[in-house]
Amino acid sequence: MRPERVTSSDVAKEAGVSQSAVSRAYTPGASVSEATKEKVFAAAKKLGYQPNAIARSLISRRSNMIGIVMADIVNPFYPAVLDMFMRLFQERGHRVMLFMASRDQNIDDLLPRLLEYQVDGVVITSVTLSSEMANYCAKLGTPVALFNRYVPQAEASSVCCDNIDAARNVADLLLDAGHRRLGYIAGVENTSTNQDREYGFTSRIRERRMPSPLREVGHYTYEGGFEAALRLFAGEDKPDALFCANDIMALGVMDAIRGKLNLRIPEDVSVIGFDDIASAGWEGYRLTTVRPPAEKMVELTVQTLVDCINDPKQPMVALMEKGELVVRGSARLPEQLHMPHAQG
Amino acid sequence: MRPERVTSSDVAKEAGVSQSAVSRAYTPGASVSEATKEKVFAAAKKLGYQPNAIARSLISRRSNMIGIVMADIVNPFYPAVLDMFMRLFQERGHRVMLFMASRDQNIDDLLPRLLEYQVDGVVITSVTLSSEMANYCAKLGTPVALFNRYVPQAEASSVCCDNIDAARNVADLLLDAGHRRLGYIAGVENTSTNQDREYGFTSRIRERRMPSPLREVGHYTYEGGFEAALRLFAGEDKPDALFCANDIMALGVMDAIRGKLNLRIPEDVSVIGFDDIASAGWEGYRLTTVRPPAEKMVELTVQTLVDCINDPKQPMVALMEKGELVVRGSARLPEQLHMPHAQG
């Protein structure tokens, strides 16, 4: 009952050429005459033929597919990142096989399901890879690139935002603006992004001999941030400035501060986030935040991966890009930043 | 230089069985003895063997891959939908090949790139399919399911939200609440979702002998909604209630109304959206909106597609699910809805 598939042999017969000729007609740069090509394409059109990419992948040992593993699609930062990856890979003629991982899910169970489809390379986002699995991929000759994660000395390349550096800058900004009681809203605690942002923030505060920041966990979600802010302000010791490990929590924090606690931002409390997601720029929030160079990071990740695919001898790289502070209205500023025109 | 692939023949040799036995060991339900299986798996483990899904796809004529075409990933409704699709397909053991389409891009150019990989079925979201292309897929025997779009009398199944019905209910709610000058913020004008929502809204208003609503186009984006609201209130004839074709525009509208126009919501203006995206529920917005039964729609789409894959004789279906009005704080309510406890 299944409709008959049209194969290259059918086209060959129709066009009066060999099956190899049909194959060559569809291979850019293959040695075929224009005349043969024309005959082939005419026959192909007549029969409704299209080459079978699965058969091509099998014989050529190149699937032209890239596996992308994502988690955390709830955080708007990642759909934007996925979109960029998709555009780049589509432009380059790669197909993308997508996998969603829960953040708690072990990615080691997921990878074999990707690898059995002989993907040419793998991009892993917002999930950590065990070094055993990285080694396994390396043994199969399938390059892996990590986006926004890194594995110490593993067989995988990585492209990250310099979270520590950016978080140190946030601490400086807040302290320079005259804040004295800082707070940190943590994301998911065991992620490297959270750990690095927290480390950069707190270590810089210590370096400047200020008291350790208050702290609550917001699990990288709006609701988590909202509740964390409420808990933080329920205590005696109230913060006057909050650094949130990502934007989506920061928005929850802002809504809690203004809507529930009836405090003003930034007059009573400064709030700074991380990611620069679209809603951070909305009129209702105007969140001051750190913008990772997402586009550049994605491009570097793709480039790195493609290089490894084309030349398996490519060494692994670990790239680190600086984030940029986007100053909007949710945080008080040091005088010199606040009124630059008053200086000159 | 490419690492040698381990094949079923290698495993067979190692295990001292035939290549077919290896294949059977990996085929659930195939007739193999436990003893053989054990030998095979031991050898496979030793050699690091994993079946090649590409080869399996070629011979079995089933790729186990589903193609998903998405556009409009900027609208948070769609990442959520993609996430649901991914979970369902992953649970069922399907792989997903993802394609992103620009909204202006013709999907007819994209589909052949999917079909050459012999996907078992295709899900198309937020993009319309030409009926020629639908017929082409049908001829190839590749079932297609449209999510939130439909093609009149085409060879594709579809699962939609009843946009017309929902929009009529919105008109009723607003009129019953005493609003007299309604406005409509359109999305992308040539999409079926926009057309149906607009038609339902305006036709119901006409039926109730009220003046046609004011209208501006917001292109389904936050910024578009923001600007559209500004334009609408710049005129002499100002609306007292706005229905926005999706939530993300509604949030822009709310920010413009409160932040730029200094009007109160809902005291001065009511705002209603469509989609019930996560941010619609945020404290800062509390948007009254229409919630399409997204989860159910996704499940139906998957079920429909899988049914068609398993039985090509399955008839096409066109399913229509009702949306649900989620009442929050952004719209004035008719008395009976407003104070239900005052009635009894």
Place this chain on the structure above:
DNA sequence: CTGAAAGCGCTTACAG
């Protein structure tokens, strides 16, 4: 339950 063999639909040396 098991193995030998055919074949899925291509690409690519090889020889002409």
Place this chain on the structure above:
DNA sequence: CTGAAAGCGCTTACAG
């Protein structure tokens, strides 16, 4: 430039 042939790594009748 062209065709005949081998082979990618599997599944699946077929016969035992």
